[in-house]
Amino acid sequence: MPKPTPSQTVGPFFARELLWKDGGGVLFPGRGDRITLTGRVFDGNGAPIYDALFETWQADAVGKFPSGDDGSRPYGYGRVSTDSDGRYAVETVMPGSFTGPGGERYAPQISVAIFARGLLKGLRTRVFLAPLELIKDDPLARAIGDPDRLRTLIAARDAGDPKIYRWDVRLRGAGEAVFIEF
Amino acid sequence: MDVHPPYLYPDYKSTRLRAPSEPLVRVAPSPLEATGPVFPKHFVKDSEADLTTWGRSAPLGEKMVLVGRLLDEDGRPVRRSLIEVWQANASGKYPHPVDDHEAPLDPNFLGKGQVLTDDEGRYRIVTVKPGAYPWQNHAFGWRPAHIHFSLFGNAYAQRLITQMFFPGDPLLAIDPIFQSVPEAGRRLLIADLDLEQGVEGVALGYRWDMVVRGPRATPMGV
Numbered sequence: 541m542p543k544p545t546p547s548q549t550v551g552p553f554f555a556r557e558l559l560w561k562d563g564g565g566v567l568f569p570g571r572g573d574r575i576t577l578t579g580r581v582f583d584g585n586g587a588p589i590y591d592a593l594f595e596t597w598q599a600d601a602v603g604k605f606p607s608g609d610d611g612s613r614p615y616g617y618g619r620v621s622t623d624s625d626g627r628y629a630v631e632t633v634m635p636g637s638f639t640g641p642g643g644e645r646y647a648p649q650i651s652v653a654i655f656a657r658g659l660l661k662g663l664r665t666r667v668f669l670a671p672l673e674l675i676k677d678d679p680l681a682r683a684i685g686d687p688d689r690l691r692t693l694i695a696a697r698d699a700g701d702p703k704i705y706r707w708d709v710r711l712r713g714a715g716e717a718v719f720i721e722f
Numbered sequence: 723m724d725v726h727p728p729y730l731y732p733d734y735k736s737t738r739l740r741a742p743s744e745p746l747v748r749v750a751p752s753p754l755e756a757t758g759p760v761f762p763k764h765f766v767k768d769s770e771a772d773l774t775t776w777g778r779s780a781p782l783g784e785k786m787v788l789v790g791r792l793l794d795e796d797g798r799p800v801r802r803s804l805i806e807v808w809q810a811n812a813s814g815k816y817p818h819p820v821d822d823h824e825a826p827l828d829p830n831f832l833g834k835g836q837v838l839t840d841d842e843g844r845y846r847i848v849t850v851k852p853g854a855y856p857w858q859n860h861a862f863g864w865r866p867a868h869i870h871f872s873l874f875g876n877a878y879a880q881r882l883i884t885q886m887f888f889p890g891d892p893l894l895a896i897d898p899i900f901q902s903v904p905e906a907g908r909r910l911l912i913a914d915l916d917l918e919q920g921v922e923g924v925a926l927g928y929r930w931d932m933v934v935r936g937p938r939a940t941p942m943g944v
């Protein structure tokens with residue numbers, strides 16, 4: 541059995557190489573409610589991380605997994621970098637919930653990977669686009685248990701603009717987001 | 723045994739404020755994460771696997787051919803999967819606004835390429851050997867020559883970003899990024915010289931195989 545290739549940092553010099561025009565506009569073949577997931581990424585001092593690669597992968601509006609492409613890029617996948625304020629924004633469709641092989645119910649969520657200088661391995665997590673009461677049966681919510689920790693993965697719907705979901709990600713320290721491993 | 727580096731590796735200073743302090747939560751990949759982005763064949767042009775033909779003439783440096791296979795942990799080839807590469811030029815300079823290394827840009831070298839693996843998981847790229855470059859992590863710090871790799875596998879759970887190094891490089895011993903990898907894993911990041919994969923009289927040949935985790939391996943100890 542071959543051993544997996546070890547991870548290494550993406551480093552500071554990825555921008556021109558890995559970013560796409562409109563990489564923050566996630567494509568889907570079908571319709572759905574368009575939303576924007578946006579927020580800021582912070583380090584252990586609460587300072588913005590201005591050089592992170594932020595990626596998303598998600599189900600479509602009815603909880604079906606994307607397959608294929610629109611002829612130019614894959615469906616369902618978003619890729620942006622944070623800006624000088626640590627801010628990212630991904631414009632996409634509201635994902636539907638889906639069911640696992642054992643009947644587990646996955647709440648509406650986006651699978652997220654964050655890569656940056658200083659991250660020897662990409663950080664993996666899932667952001668929920670539903671309030672705490674509606675995600676309690678989700679497998680990750682159950683694995684976390686503690687509602688205060690779980691809240692670090694819940695995007696808040698903007699009071700003024702219901703199309704905007706806000707999610708800040710603290711990598712370390714007070715309010716540190718929950719990260720996962722497979 | 724884990725071959726991956728830890729998040730917190732104080733000798734690599736940037737990890738100190740960016741590594742999570744809480745333990746990660748181990749979960750099985752969701753059925754969503756057992757699938758992944760599918761890149762159309764024409765997303766990648768054949769010419770993008772050759773980093774030396776981008777300019778008006780050949781870039782400076784030692785021309786090289788790199789071949790290898792992308793496998794999963796069960797030894798199965800990962801087919802039709804996107805591999806993205808980027809690297810410094812032969813002088814150790816990136817065409818990037820935040821690269822302050824005082825070394826020349828090469829107008830004939832962008833240092834960026836991509837390729838899809840074939841039906842046996844194979845890939846081949848043509849480039850020049852990147853130069854080492856200084857960095858400010860520690861006094862007299864220099865990064866060993868390396869090529870950055872971004873891999874997708876066939877499932878989002880397999881997503882991996884890493885770096886490939888060159889055999890016999892004395893800078894490996896002083897590079898905290900390379901040294902962050904547990905000893906058992908370091909060899910896996912170093913390409914082998916494979917002269918016959920090169921082009922006689924033109925380009926050196928190297929071989930580097932990569933392995934991503936299985937798409938839906940179950941969590942350990944749960």
Ligand SMILES: [Fe+2]
Binds near residue numbers: 551553868870
């Ligand atoms: Fe580099």
